[in-house]
Amino acid sequence: MSCTTTVHGAGLNTNGCGKLPNEGDYTFSGLATFQDSSYFGCPCKRFFLDGVDQGNGYIFYPDAYVVSTTCVVVVPKYDCINGACTLATIHNTNGLYASLSDCEVACGTGCSGKCVSNADWAQIESLSNQIMNRNCNT
Structure with a gap:
């Protein structure tokens, strides 16, 4: 409050x-x-x-x-950041989820298209490393 x-x-x-x-x-x-x-x-x-x-x-x-x-009364809002629910006030983000339970549902397995899953993140890292290691002069 x-x-x-x-x-x-x-x-x-x-x-x-x-x-x-x-x-x-x-x-x-x-x-x-x-x-x-x-x-x-x-x-x-x-x-x-x-x-x-x-x-x-x-x-x-x-x-x-x-x-x-x-x-x-200040109602806390949450965002899914790196697979974890975080209060919007911590990083001054928008607060996509009105409750912790809503965020946990969306941020958990499957992510409901609103956050990056661990498997997708691993693929992004792998592709990024491939690009970084590529010799662009050939």
Whole structure:
């Protein structure tokens, strides 16, 4: 799942516990949440992105809030590469198969015309070696 979250708030000025002049909406890639906390004795909200505390650079004034969150489910796609099913994201390929099981059926014995069988690949290699070893000057 891939999420984008917009939050509204300002940074905490730890010198007197006031707001920094950077109040506004900020958009982050990930699922953003806040947790009430304190920083140098000042009440604040710590900022978490995908469950990970983002550290002292992301300390918000206590009135910060999440404006919106949008998440999209990313469905993995697969390709048959050299006789093996591979996630399309690994080599940035098109993802011909919508599921691993569909890919395994097409990529297995027979290949359904969508990949090169081991026997065909061996023949290609053999012919390539013959051409490479041929003397073209005769």
